Amino acid sequence: MKWTKKHIISINDFSRDEIDFVLEKSELMEKKLKDSKTSSLMNGRILANLFFEPSTRTRMSFEVAMKRLGGMTVGFDDLSVSSEVKGETIADTIRVVSDYADVVVMRHPVEGSAMLASEYCNSPVINGGDGANQHPTQTLLDLYTIKKEFGGLDGLDLCIVGDLKYGRTVHSLTSAIEKYDVKLKFISPKELKAPRQMIKSLVDRRIPVKESTKLNLRDSDVVYVTRIQKERFPDPQEYMRVKDAFIIDQRSLEALRDTAIIMHPLPRVSEISAGVDETKYARYFEQAKNGIPVRMALLCLVSGIKFW
Amino acid sequence: MIHVACKQHRELKVEMIKNGIVIDHIRPRRAIDVLRILGIDGSFGYALTIAMNVPSKHIGRKDILKVENRDIDTNEINKIAVIAPEATINIIKDHRVVKKEKVTLPETIVGIIQCPNPKCITNKEREPAESVFLVKQKEPLILRCKYCEREISSPIMLS
Numbered sequence: 001m002k003w004t005k006k007h008i009i010s011i012n013d014f015s016r017d018e019i020d021f022v023l024e025k026s027e028l029m030e031k032k033l034k035d036s037k038t039s040s041l042m043n044g045r046i047l048a049n050l051f052f053e054p055s056t057r058t059r060m061s062f063e064v065a066m067k068r069l070g071g072m073t074v075g076f077d078d079l080s081v082s083s084e085v086k087g088e089t090i091a092d093t094i095r096v097v098s099d100y101a102d103v104v105v106m107r108h109p110v111e112g113s114a115m116l117a118s119e120y121c122n123s124p125v126i127n128g129g130d131g132a133n134q135h136p137t138q139t140l141l142d143l144y145t146i147k148k149e150f151g152g153l154d155g156l157d158l159c160i161v162g163d164l165k166y167g168r169t170v171h172s173l174t175s176a177i178e179k180y181d182v183k184l185k186f187i188s189p190k191e192l193k194a195p196r197q198m199i200k201s202l203v204d205r206r207i208p209v210k211e212s213t214k215l216n217l218r219d220s221d222v223v224y225v226t227r228i229q230k231e232r233f234p235d236p237q238e239y240m241r242v243k244d245a246f247i248i249d250q251r252s253l254e255a256l257r258d259t260a261i262i263m264h265p266l267p268r269v270s271e272i273s274a275g276v277d278e279t280k281y282a283r284y285f286e287q288a289k290n291g292i293p294v295r296m297a298l299l300c301l302v303s304g305i306k307f308w
Numbered sequence: 309m310i311h312v313a314c315k316q317h318r319e320l321k322v323e324m325i326k327n328g329i330v331i332d333h334i335r336p337r338r339a340i341d342v343l344r345i346l347g348i349d350g351s352f353g354y355a356l357t358i359a360m361n362v363p364s365k366h367i368g369r370k371d372i373l374k375v376e377n378r379d380i381d382t383n384e385i386n387k388i389a390v391i392a393p394e395a396t397i398n399i400i401k402d403h404r405v406v407k408k409e410k411v412t413l414p415e416t417i418v419g420i421i422q423c424p425n426p427k428c429i430t431n432k433e434r435e436p437a438e439s440v441f442l443v444k445q446k447e448p449l450i451l452r453c454k455y456c457e458r459e460i461s462s463p464i465m466l467s
């Protein structure tokens with residue numbers, strides 16, 4: 001396959017072939033990383049990290065990825081965003097940065113901001129999260145983690161637990177995974193069930209879908225857990241009741257398949273108890289670590305740097 | 309009741325205008341929106357006939373508009389397609405239909421629909437992001453905002 005994408009804005013812009021291509025190149029990048037901690041693939045190039053909203057994790061992950069490729073990083077995060085930048089339009093900020101940097105990573109609370117940025121930027125733009133809309137590199141690293149574990153995505157039983165109504169990671173992961181031959185089980189409190197449109201889209205693609213309001217991890221290869229946020233509940237008591245019913249602890253692991261894995265986009269609050277961390281099922285820290293080779297591969301791909 | 313409507317309908321069809329446009333097969337109760345698209349209000353100085361909820365062979369019930377001394381451009385036709393996808397437009401010159409065309413929904417709808425998502429960049433005043441919707445599905449209609457990816461089925465016109 002020939003890579004043609006200049007910007008990485010939404011996972012919905014990716015075909016199955018393009019996702020497979022990224023996962024394959026990420027694997028290669030990880031092998032390179034094992035041989036040598038740094039490379040000179042991005043020597044002399046500058047990445048601009050524009051974080052209009054804080055996300056230490058995502059920002060650091062891109063920074064590390066760029067530095068391991070031999071490149072440099074500049075940028076700002078929410079705390080350092082001056083009123084000057086805050087008063088300026090995204091379009092203007094991007095036009096200026098576009099002349100400074102060879103690749104731009106942007107996180108902004110306004111939905112669609114990354115798409116707009118890409119229209120005003122001569123350099124490639126990677127969306128590091130645009131409000132509740134998209135965070136495509138998160139989805140790609142999620143898929144990479146699954147593929148690394150099972151060798152592929154087809155034929156797997158996935159179980160997604162938590163806030164399925166508002167959770168951005170869940171929506172993006174689902175719209176990517178529906179391109180594969182998988183079975184899905186959604187577990188959530190009734191207040192946070194998956195949007196009907198999302199279920200319909202899966203059914204249209206003939207993906208078997210089960211929905212439940214009871215935590216039962218039986219018959220799953222992948223259990224993807226997300227946070228249930230207090231703000232979603234008008235009644236705090238209702239939140240307390242619901243929160244406790246969806247905690248993954250050692251007891252809930254008993255129903256798991258032997259080879260199953262548990263994932264979480266982090267940060268975790270209390271939805272996975274600490275006792276699970278040391279079990280053979282836990283993959284959430286490795287999942288975060290997988291962000292590095294995936295982002296390294298993407299930085300090279302959008303920069304037109306061939307490393308294979 | 310129905311009889312009256314039918315009669316009225318027949319009369320409307322018979323009575324022609326000299327020059328102007330006749331927009332037929334508008335989805336029921338959408339004629340007012342079509343007038344808004346055409347920018348026609350109470351100050352319009354020529355003959356204007358509005359028929360609403362009249363029986364239609366094709367779509368059950370329909371609205372019809374006859375506007376004297378008015379032309380129509382592609383941009384207006386595209387806008388009408390979004391709210392009245394079955395509409396047909398007749399251009400009348402000297403009492404005769406000189407052109408008849410069906411509206412067609414374009415694949416991308418630019419600058420016509422308001423994104424219902426208040427957090428969308430197209431609703432941020434100072435940013436130069438014009439509303440762009442992509443037609444995901446025609447029947448039933450599903451449109452997707454190019455920017456925030458919100459999907460909608462009953463579009464609201466930009467005011």
Ligand SMILES: [Zn+2]
Pocket residue numbers: 112423424425428429430453454455456457458
């Ligand atoms: Zn929008």
